[in-house]
Amino acid sequence: MELRLQNLSKTYPNGVRALQGVSLTIPNGMFGLLGPNGAGKSTLMRTIATLQEPDSGSITLGELDVLRQKDEVRRVLGYLPQEFGLYPGISAEVLLDYFAGLKGLRDGPARRAAVESLLHQTNLWSARKKAVGGYSGGMKQRFGIAVALLGAPQLIIVDEPTAGLDPTERNRFLDLLSEIGENVVVILSTHIVEDVTELCPQMAIIAGGEVVATGSPSDVIGEIKGKVYRTKTEKAALAQLRQQYEVISSKLVAGQPVVRVFSEEPINKVFQPVEATLEDVYFYRLAQRERAVVA
Numbered sequence: 001m002e003l004r005l006q007n008l009s010k011t012y013p014n015g016v017r018a019l020q021g022v023s024l025t026i027p028n029g030m031f032g033l034l035g036p037n038g039a040g041k042s043t044l045m046r047t048i049a050t051l052q053e054p055d056s057g058s059i060t061l062g063e064l065d066v067l068r069q070k071d072e073v074r075r076v077l078g079y080l081p082q083e084f085g086l087y088p089g090i091s092a093e094v095l096l097d098y099f100a101g102l103k104g105l106r107d108g109p110a111r112r113a114a115v116e117s118l119l120h121q122t123n124l125w126s127a128r129k130k131a132v133g134g135y136s137g138g139m140k141q142r143f144g145i146a147v148a149l150l151g152a153p154q155l156i157i158v159d160e161p162t163a164g165l166d167p168t169e170r171n172r173f174l175d176l177l178s179e180i181g182e183n184v185v186v187i188l189s190t191h192i193v194e195d196v197t198e199l200c201p202q203m204a205i206i207a208g209g210e211v212v213a214t215g216s217p218s219d220v221i222g223e224i225k226g227k228v229y230r231t232k233t234e235k236a237a238l239a240q241l242r243q244q245y246e247v248i249s250s251k252l253v254a255g256q257p258v259v260r261v262f263s264e265e266p267i268n269k270v271f272q273p274v275e276a277t278l279e280d281v282y283f284y285r286l287a288q289r290e291r292a293v294v295a
């Protein structure tokens, strides 16, 4: 199965250009879609999930034309939106069974087995009789993925699932995602760089509605490999550094700014060369785009 997006564009009635000629080829396995708030990730996810129309462009999933064969796509789609409502007073077990019915699974032993298996897989078995309204954020997200996995989907879309989760719940959720399998397309939209580094063999960075980098994380990092330098500095010197160098990021470490810069030329006299990371590419690409928009 392969998901192909070609030249997708979307401008909202208020003039916001949420997608601008997005083209991506997404193979089986985990695909990370990384971008800051407002980059257009949710617009793209909702469009692929057949919930909204682009102005132009095309999407195919294997042989299916996603924008025309919506019912067929929905049968093989599992979608965990950024925000979803639950019936708070109902237990996970009853609610999941209800969603299984909506998904077209007929009542009977097979449906009960599917529900049981998903409750185990998402580690909610012991809490299955509790009302979902009393679940923690992480439990709710795991319940959401159980719903998304009903009916063995071929295309799974999860939109910013780890935002707001504590580190334990985040790891638990990511482990769950990585177990889903290599024979389905899983798109993980996120603004958290480590989610992608740790999990996704293929990825894209999206900013301002445009794809600014795509490939494997190591391909993407390869673009700036050997060109990242680091130094510790003083707060007062930061502004000047920013004028002199292409600063990728600056972080306070124990109260002192640690700055990472991009440079085509060796600058080891002032800075220490360091291994480029996906976070470097991410910030570098975002800064580049911002400069292009300002210019």
Ligand SMILES: Nc1ncnc2c1ncn2[C@@H]1O[C@H](COP(=O)(O)OP(=O)(O)OP(=O)(O)O)[C@@H](O)[C@H]1O
Binding pocket: 012, 013, 014, 016, 017, 018, 035, 036, 037, 038, 039, 040, 041, 042, 043, 044, 160
């Ligand atoms: N229904 C809408 N009407 C008008 N503008 C919208 C609408 N939905 C999104 N936008 C705008 O389109 C741009 C892209 O939004 P989108 O939600 O797709 O981004 P995102 O990458 O998912 O960000 P976030 O993480 O904040 O949800 C933003 O500028 C947003 O304000």
